[in-house]
Amino acid sequence: MSERSERLDTSVVIADQVRMGFGDVEVLRGVDLEVDAGEVACIVGPSGSGKSTFLRCINGLETVEQGSLRVLDQQVGFELGNGKYHPWSAKRFATFRTDIGMVFQRFNLFAHQSVIENVMCAQVQVAGRSKKVAHDEAVAQLERVGLSEHAHKKPHQLSGGQQQRVAIARALAMHPKVMLFDEPTSALDPELVDEVLVVMKALAEDGMTMVVVTHEIGFAREVGDTLSMFADGVIIEHGRARDVLDDPQHERTRNFLASVR
Amino acid sequence: MSVRTAPIAHPVDGREIAVARPKHVWRWVAGIVVLAVVAWLLWEIVANPRLDWSIVGDYLFDKRIIDGIWVTIEISILATVLGLVLGVVLAVMKLAHNPVLRWTATGYIGFFRGTPLLVQLIFWYNLAFLFPILIVKIPFTETGVYWDTNAVMTGFTAAMLGLGLNLAAYFAETVRAGIQAVDPGQSEAAYALGMTPAKRMRVIVLPQALRIIIPPTGNEFISMLKTTSLVYVVAGHDLMTNASQIYKQNNQIIELLIVASVWYMVMTAIATLLQSRLERRYGSDAVRMVRKGGVADRLLRKQTAPTAGVLA
Numbered sequence: 001m002s003e004r005s006e007r008l009d010t011s012v013v014i015a016d017q018v019r020m021g022f023g024d025v026e027v028l029r030g031v032d033l034e035v036d037a038g039e040v041a042c043i044v045g046p047s048g049s050g051k052s053t054f055l056r057c058i059n060g061l062e063t064v065e066q067g068s069l070r071v072l073d074q075q076v077g078f079e080l081g082n083g084k085y086h087p088w089s090a091k092r093f094a095t096f097r098t099d100i101g102m103v104f105q106r107f108n109l110f111a112h113q114s115v116i117e118n119v120m121c122a123q124v125q126v127a128g129r130s131k132k133v134a135h136d137e138a139v140a141q142l143e144r145v146g147l148s149e150h151a152h153k154k155p156h157q158l159s160g161g162q163q164q165r166v167a168i169a170r171a172l173a174m175h176p177k178v179m180l181f182d183e184p185t186s187a188l189d190p191e192l193v194d195e196v197l198v199v200m201k202a203l204a205e206d207g208m209t210m211v212v213v214t215h216e217i218g219f220a221r222e223v224g225d226t227l228s229m230f231a232d233g234v235i236i237e238h239g240r241a242r243d244v245l246d247d248p249q250h251e252r253t254r255n256f257l258a259s260v261r
Numbered sequence: 262m263s264v265r266t267a268p269i270a271h272p273v274d275g276r277e278i279a280v281a282r283p284k285h286v287w288r289w290v291a292g293i294v295v296l297a298v299v300a301w302l303l304w305e306i307v308a309n310p311r312l313d314w315s316i317v318g319d320y321l322f323d324k325r326i327i328d329g330i331w332v333t334i335e336i337s338i339l340a341t342v343l344g345l346v347l348g349v350v351l352a353v354m355k356l357a358h359n360p361v362l363r364w365t366a367t368g369y370i371g372f373f374r375g376t377p378l379l380v381q382l383i384f385w386y387n388l389a390f391l392f393p394i395l396i397v398k399i400p401f402t403e404t405g406v407y408w409d410t411n412a413v414m415t416g417f418t419a420a421m422l423g424l425g426l427n428l429a430a431y432f433a434e435t436v437r438a439g440i441q442a443v444d445p446g447q448s449e450a451a452y453a454l455g456m457t458p459a460k461r462m463r464v465i466v467l468p469q470a471l472r473i474i475i476p477p478t479g480n481e482f483i484s485m486l487k488t489t490s491l492v493y494v495v496a497g498h499d500l501m502t503n504a505s506q507i508y509k510q511n512n513q514i515i516e517l518l519i520v521a522s523v524w525y526m527v528m529t530a531i532a533t534l535l536q537s538r539l540e541r542r543y544g545s546d547a548v549r550m551v552r553k554g555g556v557a558d559r560l561l562r563k564q565t566a567p568t569a570g571v572l573a
Binding site for chain 1: 446447449450451452453454455456458460464465468469472
């Protein structure tokens with residue numbers, strides 16, 4: 001895999017006419033998107049437009065039914081062999097996901113573990129690092145998100161903003177090549193949004209490739225490189241974040257931006 | 262409802278006037294009637310000339326009774342452990358994607374919940390009628406181990422198997438409910454971090470499901486202590502079997518049932534005490550799943566200790 005990623009062109013995500021649905025409802029109806037290495041790709045759109053579903057396709061939490069989705073130079077969910085694409089095993093999915101960090105709207109910190117255990121868990125269980133290495137890494141990542149003094153608390157003792165920062169540290173500890181953010185500030189009280197955005201901005205400045213589903217237009221303008229507007233399962237407008245926000249071409253984009261501002 | 266005793270000031274001259282105690286006549290009547298009936302019933306038993314209390318005293322610490330208590334405890338513990346382990350396996354099977362695993366678990370649970378425990382116990386005890394010899398060998402060879410079924414299926418093993426397999430069927434549903442009560446977001450986060458389904462179950466889901474599963478296990482064990490008395494049909498040498506063997510010789514049936522009951526109540530009381538401790542430890546929200554002295558525990562303590570800067 002590393003051999004192949006050497007000669008990988010700069011695209012981390014290449015979606016080509018991606019389609020999928022739940023039962024009779026078609027959620028994605030032909031999504032085209034490319035995300036380059038080091039790019040911060042913001043995704044906006046009304047709820048039900050398929051933006052979160054698309055994000056979950058990127059790390060294989062949902063299965064693409066038609067079209068092609070290549071992430072880190074792999075066809076997500078399928079391996080080419082003997083002239084056929086063979087579905088991945090659960091183990092292959094797991095290996096693939098170690099390169100992709102994901103941050104959820106509802107944080108999803110492991111409720112039975114302390115903050116530091118949360119950040120250490122996958123390092124030890126998945127990456128096979130020693131407890132000492134994992135611990136040092138966890139301390140460093142918690143410092144990075146400004147929470148090292150909370151290392152021994154349980155998630156429920158933290159505010160939502162702090163929990164989300166722990167979730168970011170937990171994902172970063174695995175040294176992902178790309179980070180996915182699924183409305184990371186939507187479940188937060190308004191006064192806690194900024195502390196999370198500050199961490200995300202710092203991460204972008206460090207050169208992390210990021211795909212961010214968000215309603216934070218200010219963040220998209222300041223940090224985002226590109227912006228995609230989702231509506232009814234397709235991207236109706238895509239371009240440099242600043243361009244789209246300052247001069248939206250599509251009427252639905254204009255209406256949407258007016259409604260979230 | 263609390264009762265007021267403090268005096269109340271008179272509206273005109275402000276004198277403090279005492280408050281009378283409520284009388285509760287019907288409370289007293291009902292209490293006295295019930296007490297009388299219970300006392301009469303107890304007296305009829307305790308003072309019954311046909312009941313010889315000295316025999317109860319004689320047999321309370323009889324060697325056979327004490328031996329039976331230990332066997333009862335042993336069977337209860339082994340059967341509960343068997344039931345719990347198998348119950349977890351069945352619950353995971355029932356939640357599996359593989360339909361064969363799901364149906365097998367459903368079939369097992371249906372069978373063991375659908376037939377009386379007494380029938381199952383007698384069945385296991387008489388397994389030799391179906392399989393006279395038990396064989397564990399490498400397929401297509403003669404290399405292996407052979408047992409005479411009648412030698413293996415003693416009352417003790419039949420009791421343990423019967424009770425354990427039966428409990429597993431009931432316990433599987435408890436475990437399944439516990440697993441399903443864990444927020445699906447926990448699984449998603451585990452998958453997103455690169456865990457396989459099995460690792461997610463073991464490291465993330467089951468430890469959290471335990472909080473829901475553990476309290477009922479105490480009840481299962483307490484009920485198991487008493488259910489073991491059924492073992493007397495297969496002569497498991499437990500408390501009830503031994504008590505029955507004594508009364509079959511001396512015909513002091515009621516006296517020995519009292520002896521057995523006293524001990525069952527003692528065991529239940531102790532188990533209830535242990536259960537409430539267990540629940541206090543695992544039932545709360547702030548539960549620490551880190552084992553005392555376990556890796557994470559040591560790691561955390563080292564961290565907080567002022568002298569230890571790094572993990573050695």
